[in-house]
Amino acid sequence: MFYRLSRVDDSGWVPTYFLAALGAGGLSVSFFMWLMFWLPHPGAPVPLFEDAVAALAEGGLLIKLAVLGAWAGVALFSALHIHLLVWNLRRYARFRSTPAYHELRNSNSETQLLAGPLTVAMSINVGFILGLTFVPGLWSVVEWLFPLALLAFVLVGYWALALLRDFWGRVLVGGGFDCVRNNNLGQLMPAFASAMIAVGLAAPAAMSQNTVTVAFSLVLSSFFMVLAFIIGGIQVVLGFRAMLEQGADPSTAPSLWIVVPILTTLSITLLRQTHGLHGHFESGAGGVEALTMLMFFLCAQLVFGLLGWVVLSRYGYFSRFVTGTEKSAGAYALVCPGVALTVMVHFFINAGLVGFGALERFSAGYWALTVIALVLQGVTIWLVIRLNRLHFGGADHA
Template sequence: MFYRMPKDTSPEWAPTYFLAALGAGGLAVTFFMWLMFWLPHPDAPVPLFEDAVAALGGGSLMPKVAVIGAWVGIAFFSALHIYLLVWNLRQYGRFRKTQAYQQLRDSNSETQLLAGPLTVAMSINVGFILGLTFVPALWSVVEWLFPLALLAFVLVGAWALALLRDFWGRVLVGGGFDCVKNNNLGQLLPAFASAMIAVGLAAPAAMSQSTVTVAFSLVLSSFFMVTAFLIGAIQVVLGFRAMLEQGSDPSTAPTLWIVLPILTTLTITLLRQTHGFHVHFESGAGGVDVLAMLTYFLCAQLVFGLLGWVVLARYGYFARFVTGNEKSAGAYALVCPGVGLAVMIHFFTNAGLVGFGVLERFSVAYWCLTGIALILQFLTIWLVYRLNRLHFGA
């Protein structure tokens, strides 16, 4: 998957190539789920390096396999994420000097630029996962790291808001938004970026022991979460209206699945916030409401997943842009839904069904549900391999 990347693709490069790096980072997260839900971590709400070492020293085989597999997966896909991120940032710098960039800024596709802050926000999350997984004694200084993480996400959020300011200021004052060409859900990319920033900002709410840090985390993450909900609601309506009139665009059909990772990030944001309110402000939040929320969001993902499958199958999208020889940067939008749905199934199974006594951990029914997440995870790994070979292998 680590191909020698072209040094200058500024005429052909598109911001959606950031999704290649985003998908690799998401796959690192899927391997972290193995540690999160399969290892005991009594000293922290998340698994630490010490927990993994303790599992390796134990007598059971399953935790050892989980730790080794997770370590390999996290290390490999984190490295791939950073490799592709650096390449994309360099291409983005060159792209800004071209006429194609100016044309992009005057079109519906201007919102594709939000793929930049979206991927950088994922990079911060990946960095935190690398620290938890491979750095000993990290938890002893984590309260010092949370404010730095909040600052980093706020800076990325400011970048995203500046891009949204330019877009919304242009179309709401001067018009020019082409509703005919809006026959996809690509305009949900800003909502995805806002949701990714929100889930990162919400992390201290679930992990910090400082009430002040938790309060900042709750307020800041709520702002970007609400932004994601509002933009998402508007653009889903506009996108479906255009698709019902014009039919969907074959090259951008994968955007129908962008709702899946958005819902996953928003669900985790709400779970983290619920924990923060409950622990620090005695709100009484949680209980059956958490299980209900996980169920509703998972069902919504399945609805959009089935709808997207119908459209993609009728266009023969996979035969053309995945297993075929046609290239479209938008095909990388297929990676995030696989990651998002796999992660959601892990949370639904463990934080939902196991957490509220519906399932017994590591039972047959447990592994049947978890097996679906694992199948999605490895299918997504194959998809990343195939797309990277198609786009960069030459």
């Protein structure tokens, strides 16, 4: 999976390649779900290095295998994420001095630049997961880390807002947005970036014991969550209107699935906010029913998943750009829905069904549903390997 990345020259690089790094980071999160929901962690709301060590010493064979598998998955895909992130940032720096960049800034595709802050926001999440998974004693200093994490996400949010300012300022004042060529859901990239920033900003609300930190977390995450909902609502309507008139653009058809990861990040944001509201501002204050919310969001994901599958299948997208030899950076948009559904199923089972007593933890029914998440995870891993080999592999792979 690790390549020298020399097969994509500067002229072939586009911001959508950031999604390659994003997908790898998402897979590291999917392996952390094993620790999150299968290990006891009574001392903290999230599993720590000490909890995993205790499970290795005292747990059964399956638990030990789960810990070792989670450690390997988190480490491997975090390393791949960093590898691809550094490569993309270098290419992006060179891309900014090319005519193609200035052409991009005056087209519908300007919003694809939001893939940058989207991926960097994921990097902060990956860094936190690496700390929880491999750093002993992290929880003793975590209250000092939360303000730093909030600051980091705010800086990424400022980058995203600056890009949105330029885009919306240009098209709302001077016009020029080509509605005919908007026959996809690629314009949801800003909503995805906003949702990723929101879920990161909401983390201290669920984990911090400091009321001031929780308050800042709630306010900041709410801003970006609302921004994601507003942009998402506008662009879904505009995108579907253009697709109904022109038909979906075959090269950007995977954008139909971008709604899936957006809904996963927003649902986790709401769960984290609810935990903070219940813990610091009296039980039930502004909360949502976790099971109902997760159920509605999961059903919405399935609707968009089925719709996207119909379009992608009729265009023969998978045989062309996944198992075939044609290359499109947009194919990496297929990774995010796989990761998002994997994580969503874990949350629906554990925070939803188990949390509300509808399902017994580690029962036969529990594992029957969990297999769905594991299969999705396996398919997504295969997809990442396949796409990386197609785009970056060959004779000059490392």
